[in-house]
Amino acid sequence: MSPDATPDPFTEPVAFGQRMQILRTRRGMSRGVLAGLLGKSPSWVKQVEGGRLQMPKLPVVLRIAEALRVRDLSDLTGDQSMAVHLFTGPGHARLPQVRSAINTYPLTTQREAPPQAHLRERLARAWSARHSAPNHRDVIGALLPDLIRDAQLAVLQADSAAERRTAQAVLSQVYSLSQFFIAYQPDSSLLWRIVERGMVSAQESEDPHTLGVAAWLATQAHRDSGAAHFDAADAVNLETLRYLEPLLTDATDDVLAIFGALQFEAGYTAARRGDTGTAWRYWDTARAMADRLPADYYHPVTSFSKAVMGAHAVTIAVELHAGTESVRQAAAADTTTIPSRPRRARHRIEEARGYQLDGQIEAALATLDKAYEAAPETIRYNGYARRIILEEAESKNPTQRRRASELAVKVGVLAS
Known part of the structure; x- marks a missing residue:
């Protein structure tokens, strides 16, 4: 291998800090951005990457894996005994x-x-x-x-x-x-x-509605690929909004709903960037579109409706790492009116993330139990739920550790 080539963290015996730097660089993420997502300083990130600080404990490693969208924990740690898929079920x-x-x-x-x-x-x-x-x-x-x-x-x-x-x-x-x-x-x-x-x-x-749904899903696929793809997510999302906007005057409920769903997705991406004002502005616009829909309307693909806007507010707050606001929004959301079992389970997972951000670990684990009751396959394939369970299975609190371990067995999160 050329001395100027970037080492592959999956084939070379590379230290944790170097793996972290390589994976961060591949995501197109700066030290400052990663530090903000972790609640650490850029200096801390630099010291870990430079090997001046040892590999953090598992809860921090899992947060790093989440921020870098690492699919397999061993890709970050180099320890094949930790081959746990986080964002791939x-x-x-x-x-x-x-x-x-x-x-x-x-x-x-x-x-x-x-x-x-x-x-x-x-x-x-x-x-x-x-x-x-x-x-x-x-x-x-x-x-x-x-x-x-x-x-x-x-x-x-x-x-x-x-x-x-x-x-x-x-x-x-x-x-x-x-x-x-x-x-x-x-x-x-x-x-x-x-x-x-x-x-x-x-x-x-x-067909405008079909185009909107396909763009909605493409936006999510780009965003879930990591920070380097946020611009691509916005490109397909905002272009579709521009295409649909002139059609809204005489639009069907389905077209109004997909337009609102795309507005929320723009806010979701902004929240992942840490842009608070833009994220909530798009959420407000999406809510105004939801208010134009019949009270009992529910979009069959996106779940967009009046009922889901409270759940969407929790997601925005969680992605902005605002624990107290996440819990406040969760208390205000009425999930009983969401008819979809997987969507209710997804909302419970977002609630659990908010509780964990706010330091309410017992509430987070109890909420994940509710997610499992609503739709076991949703929590089984959700990386955020898996990360919370793995973190708390290492907790120093025996009650939390036992409850997380029981969840891990039910969900099968350690089966791999």
């Missing part, structure tokens, strides 16, 4: 079948595609099943392979330009459902194939 048993359906392109027609109305009905039922099932990945993982193949066939067999556009809209929405299944599983390349194909099909459909 276990591979689902149905992942091979879903992957095979996505990777296969039909070029010849061995059978006739189902009518598009039939496909739309199956898709609507799949979304309904996702929101109502505690083990939602298992349910939609069973439905997706046939849905993907049939939606692809419908595009291939379309007889007119108009029929092809509507078929592309259905296919894009099937890819959207697929992204919910694939997210946080150990196949990032498959996730990006789904994101890109969903966006292309949405563009081919020329």
Whole structure:
């Protein structure tokens, strides 16, 4: 290897501080930004990276891993006995079948595609099943392979330009459902194939709502890739908002909702950057859009609604690392009106993050228990929940350590 080359932290015996610096640099993150996310000084980061301070204790290591979006803890520590996937959950048993359906392109027609109305009905039922099932990945993982193949066939067999556009809209929405299944599983390349194909099909459909949903999911995929991709997240998000805005006067509830959901996503990204004013400004704009929707409206993909705005406020506060504000927003949020089990579980995880930030560890662990009750598969695949459980399993407080260990067993967080 050239003496000028950047060492690979995964192949060379590199010290913890060097690994931390390499991974930070790959994320395009400055020492100051990382220090702010950790509640430390830039000087502390520099001393750790330079080897003048030893590897921190596990709770701090886990916070570093979260800030750098490290998928496997051993990538940061160099200790293969700590091969714990933080932001990638276990591979689902149905992942091979879903992957095979996505990777296969039909070029010849061995059978006739189902009518598009039939496909739309199956898709609507799949979304309904996702929101109502505690083990939602298992349910939609069973439905997706046939849905993907049939939606692809419908595009291939379309007889007119108009029929092809509507078929592309259905296919894009099937890819959207697929992204919910694939997210946080150990196949990032498959996730990006789904994101890109969903966006292309949405563009081919020329349907504003379908385009909005595909952009909403692309925004999340970029943002979850780390700080170096925040600009890409904003690019697709803000461009879609500009496209949709002239259509709002006569828009359907679904278009209004996806516009509001994209406004919130812009605020979410701003919060991840630490931009408090921008984050809350976008949340206010999203709330104003939610107020235009019927009281009982609930978007089938994004969960955007009046009911979810309280949960969104908790997320903004947590991403800004504002513990007291997170707890205040959690107390104000009415989660009983959120009809989706996985969305309620996700909100409970965000609440738990807020309680931990505020030093209320018992409340954080109790809230994670509630998340597990709502949707076990949501907490099992959520990196933030896994990080809290792992941290508190090392707690000096025996009660907290025991409770976190019991959660770890239920969730399977240490199974890898």
